[in-house]
Amino acid sequence: MLGTDFRTGSPNWLDLGSPDTVAAADFYTRVFGWEHVSAGSEVGGYGFFRLGGRTVAALGPLTEEGASSAWTVYFRSDDVDATARAVTAGGGRVRMEPGDVMEEGRLAAFTDPQGAEFACWQPGRTVGLEAASVENTLVWVELHAPDPQAAIAFYAGLFGWRHAEMSTPGMTYRVLSVADGDQEDGSFGGVAPLGEGAGDGGAVRWVPYFHVPDVDATVRTVREAGGSVLMPAADVPDVGRIGWVADPAGAVFALLKPNPGA
Numbered sequence: 431m432l433g434t435d436f437r438t439g440s441p442n443w444l445d446l447g448s449p450d451t452v453a454a455a456d457f458y459t460r461v462f463g464w465e466h467v468s469a470g471s472e473v474g475g476y477g478f479f480r481l482g483g484r485t486v487a488a489l490g491p492l493t494e495e496g497a498s499s500a501w502t503v504y505f506r507s508d509d510v511d512a513t514a515r516a517v518t519a520g521g522g523r524v525r526m527e528p529g530d531v532m533e534e535g536r537l538a539a540f541t542d543p544q545g546a547e548f549a550c551w552q553p554g555r556t557v558g559l560e561a562a563s564v565e566n567t568l569v570w571v572e573l574h575a576p577d578p579q580a581a582i583a584f585y586a587g588l589f590g591w592r593h594a595e596m597s598t599p600g601m602t603y604r605v606l607s608v609a610d611g612d613q614e615d616g617s618f619g620g621v622a623p624l625g626e627g628a629g630d631g632g633a634v635r636w637v638p639y640f641h642v643p644d645v646d647a648t649v650r651t652v653r654e655a656g657g658s659v660l661m662p663a664a665d666v667p668d669v670g671r672i673g674w675v676a677d678p679a680g681a682v683f684a685l686l687k688p689n690p691g692a
Contacts, residue, residue, distance in 0.1 A: 439589030
């Protein structure tokens with residue numbers, strides 16, 4: 431399961447780029463009960479979302495010209511520079527060259543060969559998120575790609591990920607796991623064929639899922655707070671209840687109340 435015992439290839443950070451960080455902070459506070467805390471004036475408006483005193487996500491202004499508001503999933507790399515070289519060798523693109531974030535860690539941002547954006551974080555003083563897979567925190571990450579097998583091969587070349595196929599109505603879903611340890615215990619996300627997933631709108635991207643106690647109620651709160659509903663709450667057999675939504679600036683995310691033991 432997705433947690434905070436980060437291994438190579440684990441999702442270990444998550445941040446939102448927004449054109450209006452004040453409005454975004456207000457929206458997510460209403461939806462998840464998060465507290466927004468500035469990281470200080472020297473980091474250009476970047477800040478943290480916290481829940482119960484623990485960092486669960488981050489927020490910053492859009493920095494790339496022409497960029498749209500979106501959540502970015504970061505994966506742990508033990509050597510971001512080597513990962514950047516592997517991204518290029520695998521047909522991806524380096525959008526932000528590796529660089530140090532003071533003494534906190536080292537990061538780089540990439541686009542995979544099919545167009546999905548992601549980033550990597552090499553831990554320094556900051557290892558990663560401080561809470562996951564509990565209510566109102568990140569619980570799953572999902573890639574929507576036109577060629578799931580090619581996508582899996584690319585990321586396996588970066589992180590050694592394993593996968594298992596799961597048959598669902600109308601498609602084959604691939605469950606992703608880190609390279610070492612028990613495969614089921616090391617699962618953290620999945621890959622869905624583009625156009626087959628809930629509300630993906632034909633966009634190639636990584637989507638974060640947040641664990642919520644009541645998907646229907648959270649969908650209503652999203653709408654009341656100015657967001658939009660891409661897919662209403664629905665049950666997925668053997669998984670749980672999910673919904674796809676977007677914040678007022680258009681950043682897409684999903685909600686999940688897992689079935690017990692799922």
